[in-house]
Amino acid sequence: MHAAVLGVGAVGARVVRQLLSSPEVEAVTVADRDPARAAAVRRSVGEPARVLAGDFGGSWADAADVVVLALDAGWHADLARDLVATGTSVVSTSSSLRDVEGLLALGPMAEELAVNVVVGAGMAPGMSCLLAAHAASRFDQVDEIHVARMGAGGPACAREHHRALHSDSPAWRDGEWTESRGGTGRELSWFPDPVGALDCYRAALPDPLLLHRAFPDVARLSARLAATRRDRFTATLPMLRRPHPEGRIGAIRVEVRGSRDGASEVTVYGAIDRPAVAAGTVGALSAVWLAQGRAFGPGAAGLAGSFAPAPFLVELARRGVKGAVFEGTPVS
Amino acid sequence: MVRHRAHTETGYAIVKSFRRAVLALGVTGFVAAVLRLRGSGGVPPQSGGWRELTGPELR
Numbered sequence: 001m002h003a004a005v006l007g008v009g010a011v012g013a014r015v016v017r018q019l020l021s022s023p024e025v026e027a028v029t030v031a032d033r034d035p036a037r038a039a040a041v042r043r044s045v046g047e048p049a050r051v052l053a054g055d056f057g058g059s060w061a062d063a064a065d066v067v068v069l070a071l072d073a074g075w076h077a078d079l080a081r082d083l084v085a086t087g088t089s090v091v092s093t094s095s096s097l098r099d100v101e102g103l104l105a106l107g108p109m110a111e112e113l114a115v116n117v118v119v120g121a122g123m124a125p126g127m128s129c130l131l132a133a134h135a136a137s138r139f140d141q142v143d144e145i146h147v148a149r150m151g152a153g154g155p156a157c158a159r160e161h162h163r164a165l166h167s168d169s170p171a172w173r174d175g176e177w178t179e180s181r182g183g184t185g186r187e188l189s190w191f192p193d194p195v196g197a198l199d200c201y202r203a204a205l206p207d208p209l210l211l212h213r214a215f216p217d218v219a220r221l222s223a224r225l226a227a228t229r230r231d232r233f234t235a236t237l238p239m240l241r242r243p244h245p246e247g248r249i250g251a252i253r254v255e256v257r258g259s260r261d262g263a264s265e266v267t268v269y270g271a272i273d274r275p276a277v278a279a280g281t282v283g284a285l286s287a288v289w290l291a292q293g294r295a296f297g298p299g300a301a302g303l304a305g306s307f308a309p310a311p312f313l314v315e316l317a318r319r320g321v322k323g324a325v326f327e328g329t330p331v332s
Numbered sequence: 333m334v335r336h337r338a339h340t341e342t343g344y345a346i347v348k349s350f351r352r353a354v355l356a357l358g359v360t361g362f363v364a365a366v367l368r369l370r371g372s373g374g375v376p377p378q379s380g381g382w383r384e385l386t387g388p389e390l391r
Contacts, residue, residue: 134390192382193381193382269385270382310390310391311390313385313390314387314390317385317390322384322385323384323385324382324383324384324385325382325383325384325385325389326381326382327381327382327383
């Protein structure tokens with residue numbers, strides 16, 4: 001298998017390392033707007049001979065069976081369209097709502113050309129979709145899925161986080177899409193330790209779109225983003241300072257409500273990790289599974305609509321990205 | 333005589349209000365004491381919380 005990775009920032013560099021740790025991958029072509037950064041990643045890996053330097057503006061993806069797009073938000077849909085047209089399957093790590101809408105719109109084209117577009121292959125969306133799908137498989141009927149996330153990967157992810165807080169937030173509610181202002185709808189969410197309880201707000205997150213594709217019958221789908229008062233206050237302003245090269249620990253929380261054996265049930269799954277590490281692992285594993293033909297079928301979908309969740313989560317755990325379950329506290 | 337009667341009526345009204353206030357405070361204190369004493373405070377949770385998803389749960 002030959003993979004190509006476009007963009008080697010905090011997430012892209014992790015995708016390259018994870019791909020090289022997979023025995024199925026013979027070579028990885030790496031391309032970035034900044035050739036020096038691509039060269040630095042090549043030097044940093046254990047087996048530089050398996051990493052090929054790609055020409056960013058040219059034929060970087062020609063030899064690839066699968067391409068992972070890990071560059072800034074805003075470009076993914078256009079690049080994916082060109083790649084799908086040449087019959088190449090694509091994995092996108094973008095968490096931008098606009099990118100995800102554009103990538104999902106490539107579904108009919110991808111189906112016609114028998115290729116896959118895996119959309120939102122990161123921590124959230126991505127691992128959050130897998131956890132939701134796995135939790136949903138244990139219910140007779142699923143009524144609601146609510147996702148919350150905190151933290152950002154690299155600088156591009158931090159900028160997207162900032163933008164999401166002041167943009168309209170989509171949610172699926174009783175058969176129709178609703179849009180609410182970002183930064184509203186405060187809700188206290190408990191993430192896995194040591195992150196703990198944080199206030200989360202509506203934001204322009206693509207999880208509901210991806211989950212609706214996978215679970216069209218679920219009545220309520222929403223996603224919230226953890227933020228501080230300062231985040232909310234400055235969300236409408238340009239970023240006041242340069243984002244950090246890499247964010248600190250991040251977390252996701254997925255709450256699934258429904259019924260099982262005639263009784264109402266709630267299952268809460270979560271995960272903590274550095275978002276760039278988790279996203280890199282999810283992105284690389286998606287590429288490997290696509291090349292192995294383990295996707296459900298051609299088309300454009302999120303992780304929940306692309307792969308069987310349980311074995312994917314097992315493989316993620318083997319690579320160090322582990323899910324957690326909230327067992328609740330006893331009521332005495 | 334009329335003036336003395338008016339004074340007495342005002343005094344009764346003040347005492348009546350005072351009694352009502354004392355009664356209200358007393359009832360509030362009693363209810364609060366009952367609620368406070370009935371609730372044992374309980375034992376902090378000894379189990380529950382987050383735990384890692386394990387193999388059998390991922391089948």
